[in-house]
Amino acid sequence: MPTSRRQLLHLSATAGLLAAQAGQASQATAPAAGPLRARRLRPGDTLGLVSPANATFEREPLKIAIESLQALGFKVKPGQFVSARRGPFAGTDEQRAADINAMFADDAVAGVIAMTGGSGCNRIVDKLDYELIRRKPKFFGGFSDLTSLVNAIHQQTGLVTFHSPVAASEWNDYSVQAFKGVAMNAEAAxxxxxxxxxxxxxxxxxxxxxxxxxxxxxxxxxxxxxxxxxxxxxxxxxxxxxxxxxxxxxxxxxxxxxxxxxxxxxxxxxxxxxxxxxxxxxxxxxxxxxxxxxxxxxxxxxxxxxxxxxxxxxxxxxxxxxxxxxxxxxxxxxxxxxxxxxxxxxxxx
CATH class of the missing domain: 3.50.30.60 (LD-carboxypeptidase A C-terminal domain-like)
Incomplete structure (x- = not known):
């Protein structure tokens, strides 16, 4: 067989194998067709409070954030490591990811919200249990550095996530009404x-x-x-x-x-x-x-x-x-x- 033809056949077979492997990989990670939607949040629900992006260096901001969520009508469950500290982060990468995974696994938690923005989310984006999140869809919200996680969760699971205030944000009337309309009242706003x-x-x-x-x-x-x-x-x-x-x-x-x-x-x-x-x-x-x-x-x-x-x-x-x-x-x-x-x-x- 001429060398050029042999090379062409080899390249064709290799391309076919790579395409098949790519198809298998995409099937393994592709979200289900159509957006997956979480249950709306209701007064009395428990919100899991996590800190994937940054440490909270003083006690008072954490206290104010919890009081803000309570004023919205929620019970608050702080993550195990929400007050941890490793450099600028709230604990190690593994600890911060574990807090998020634990909140999705906990049936008593209706939704998950970030404490604050920062810079740590890219470090843990590959450490979330996306299969767990797909099985137990919940509200997940935050903004700024949380852009990594709200987009990654949607891309990997199909779950609608929320570019929303973080717990430490200023919850003025406009922000509160916008949040309630979309996440609590299920309005096509x-x-x-x-x-x-x-x-x-x-x-x-x-x-x-x-x-x-x-x-x-x-x-x-x-x-x-x-x-x-x-x-x-x-x-x-x-x-x-x-x-x-x-x-x-x-x-x-x-x-x-x-x-x-x-x-x-x-x-x-x-x-x-x-x-x-x-x-x-x-x-x-x-x-x-x-x-x-x-x-x-x-x-x-x-x-x-x-x-x-x-x-x-x-x-x-x-x-x-x-x-x-x-x-x-x-x-x-x-x-x-x-x-x-x-x-x-x-x-x-």
Whole structure:
């Protein structure tokens, strides 16, 4: 047999084997068809309090967080290691992951919420028991560094998770009503910014929406903190962006770093797949030192206008006082001109 033909047959057989192996792997990790929804939270339920992202260095913030959850009507079960300390983290990676797994295993716990954001979630994203979570779906919520876990859990199990306030957040009336509507009342809610009337000005200067490209789009919601999300690119925990509505926010990043993270999403193919983009708040994302910088407007225009999908900026998502609760994996419709996201079905049952 000619050498070239032998090589072609060998390559063909190898490709077939690799494709079969890839298919088996995808079948092993693929979530069930359609979003898996947890039971709605109810007053009197027990919330498991975990700290996968960061240590809590003083007793008072933990006490206030527990009192806040109790004021929402919940009983609170702190994780075994929620007050632990190893460097900046609440215990070792194994301990922090074990707390989450234990809460999903405990039938007396109705939902799980993170104490605070930080930087430790990527270290444990491969240590969660996703089969357990799939078998015992529960509310799981948090934001900022929790972007890793809310997207990974949805991607690995199909469970709708929640980009929500953490326990240590400020639970003002807007944040409380947004949380209750989506996670407790099972509303197919319209997620929109609070209305702020100017006290002594001709126009409102807060909670403004700016339309980058008008239009409407439907798809499952995915996203969260841009920096954290970009760090998942190329891993099995990065969300499926095909036909999705991607929402993004960030804090304390120089504009060139925002640019770099957006380029990561472009290069990994995420942007070419999305149906629409919702930009939350990019709090204190400034030029920094150097010879100059693009503006955030210019950076967003460079990456998002060529997509020819609806995009708006300014949603009440991110490191801000008044926060929306956004269900990751839930089907929704965005309106780029109105600056709204409408859930097409309740995110919980």
């Amino acid at each position: 319209v997620l929109r910014n609070p209305v702020v009337k100017p006290a002594d000005d001709l126009v409102a200067r807060e909670e403004r929406i700016s339309t980058i490209r008008p239009g409407r789009a439907q798809g499952p919601l995915v996203g969260g903190n841009l920096t954290v999300l970009a760090s998942l690119a190329g891993t099995p925990y990065f969300p499926d962006c095909r036909g999705a509505i991607l929402f993004l926010e960030d804090i304390n990043e120089y504009i060139y770093r925002i640019d770099r993270c957006l380029s990561t999403l472009r290069l990994c193919g995420a942007f070419t797949q999305v149906a629409g983009v919702v930009l939350g708040r990019f709090t204190k994302c400034e030029p920094g030192d150097g010879y100059g910088s693009l503006t955030l407007d210019e950076v967003f225009d460079d990456y998002l206008l060529p997509l020819n999908v609806p995009v708006y900026r300014g949603a009440a998502i991110g490191h801000i006082k008044r926060k929306l609760t956004v269900p990751v994996g839930a089907p929704a419709e965005m309106d780029g001109e109105a600056g709204t996201v409408r859930l097409l079905a309740p995110a919980v049952v």
